[in-house]
Amino acid sequence: MTSLTVSGRVAQVLSSYVSDVFGVMGNGNVYFLDAAEKQGLRFSPVRHEGAAIAAADAYYRASGRLAAGTTTYGPGYTNALTALAEAVQAQIPVVLVTGDAPTSGARPWDVDQAAIAAGLGATTFTVTRDAAGAITRQALEYALTRRTAVVLAIPYDLAALEAADEELPEPLAAKVTDDVDGGLGQVARLLADARRPLILAGRGAHLAGAGPELLELADRLGALTAGTALALNLLKGEGYLGVAGGFGTDTAAGLMGEADVVLVAGASLSPFTMRFGHLLGPDSTVIQVDTAVEPTNPRVDLFVRSDAKSAAGRILSLLNGEAAAEGWRAEARRRLASGPGHDPGTAETPDGRLDPRALATALDAVLPERRTVVQDGGHFIGWAPMYWNVPRPQDLVMVGTAYQTIGLGLASAVGAARALEEGRTLVLASGDGGFLMGLSDLESLIAAGRSAVVVIYNDAAYGAEIHQYGSQGLTEKPMLIPEVDFSGVARALGAESAVVRSLGDLSVLQDWIHAGAKGTFVADCRVTSTVRAPWLSEWMKASQTAKAAVAG
Helix, strand or coil, rough: CCCCCCHHHHHHHHCCCEEEEEECCCCCHHHHHHHHHHCCCCEECCCHHHHHHHHHHHHHHHCHHHHHHEEECCCCHHEEEEEEHHHHHCCCCEEEEEEEEECCCCCCCCCCCHHHHHHHHHEEEEECCCCHHHHHHHHHHHHHHHEEEECCCCCCCCCEEECCCCCCCCCCCCCCCCCCCCCHHHHHHHHHCCEEEEEEEEEHHHCCCHHHHHHHHHHHHHHEEECCCCCCCCCCCCCEECCCCCCCHHHHHHHHHHHEEEEECCCCCCCCCHHHHCCCCCCCEEEEEEEECCCCCCCCCEECHHHHHHHHHHHHHHHCCCCCCCCCHHHHHHHHCCCCCCCCCCCCCCCCEHHHHHHHHHHHHCCCCCCCECCCHHHHHHHHHCCCCCHHHEEEEEEECCCCCCCCCCHHHHHHHHHHHCCCEEEEEEHHHHHHHHHHHHHHHHHHEEEEEEEEECEEECHHHHCCHHHHCCCCCCHHHHCCCHHHHHHHCCCCCEEEECCHHHHHHHHHHHHCCCCEEEEEEEECCCCCHHHHHHHHHHHHHHHHHCCC
8 A cells, every 4th residue: 555644544545435525724634635635535615614514514415425524623623613513413424524632642722622522422533643544434434324423533743644554445335224123014004004194204214215115105005295394305296295394384284183194204303393292193103214223202103213215115015005095185185275375475564674485485486496405594494495496305405403503504505515416506595694604604605606596584683583582572682783785795705696675676686597697696685574484483382381381
């Protein structure tokens, strides 16, 4: 094996798993970045270390392929912690390659990085001269098989030293091992006997490629189908109800609540999906098929640990050709056709700013059909899954929801843009608060995006807090943001842009798209803070109920 430095060995093994690295150069990773370039890895520079991990995280969400983020030690590392925590909470495989204290001992500016990572739930793998390649391989396989973020640390005094020769095996294929007993036979019997079956798919079903098998199973059973926001449109077909949870319609939620047997495939059944306990009826039998080691919600009646794709295929083989009962789907079609959909919004608001619902509807008609949507966290988070056409599950990248953070949107857009195939447009939806938090990486997106549209729901406030706490009489002064001209900032950095105060102002964006949608366009949309999202109303009601229960 050719003689390599420790950093070179890390980059060599990494190149068998990833093609893209995102990061900020510093003392602790400069040798690694030099080695990564020699290995042919594509490096996308970002302007804040938090963006290094957020971009790598979104790259995986948009493509299903692993990517790496890299920072220096100390302050570079600590700057990345929020994005690292989000990746851990969201169960996204990603690797942070970072510098670390020398093996001779910590310097005054070093911190215990492994302890910090452990506090976030991330495992640290520290390379040595003798086993730099093997430890790198171990870290990558751990991230892929456990679907989590890991830290790969290179001690500062080892980075440029020659690594020992190692004979490394070929990369392992990341596989999910089924742990299925007779449980699937019971699942098949319950589904065959169901009168109103429902199949609810989550991100795990999407990652397993289980869409075709679950759709075939639904057709065989005459079942209704739904998905979490992270499996949007995976099961779109006859009987599709849309998103389960606060982003769905009340009509669809009512139908889900009447299901007698619910097969949950690859979904964790979070409080948001479950409408805080109100989505499914009390008499529903809930079956969960998941790669987790145990049920993820106390509502589950029967749990089978399995890959969603193989489980669905096995259930199909056990059904013995039972014919579907179409009455349940026919009833659903009638009720969906006659029931109310999402509120279209209004043309006028009390403060004269745009209604975000009407804006979202208008944007859906303007934005390119071949789109991948990245969403930052914030009050606006439901408008895209509620009002926009999102073609495939991987075309909705929702960041910040797992860790309840804002400000990762711009960085995530950089990673998603690098993952997109030619001919697709990246669309970032952000609020003004989160956008300001990550503003330094607007320049990174402009550099990385072949075709990108940034939609800023600019309400001159932290909107979620206005609705949650301003409505209770708490002072709104800390919740307000001075009006920022994001259009002017975007132009200064080299993007096309427009301030959107009326729906007619979207014509500038439309002209840019018709001209080829090349580069980056920033739409600074001035929206009202007087419209409260229904999902937030639901959350507030659940929170108030919980507080009352504690107080009582």
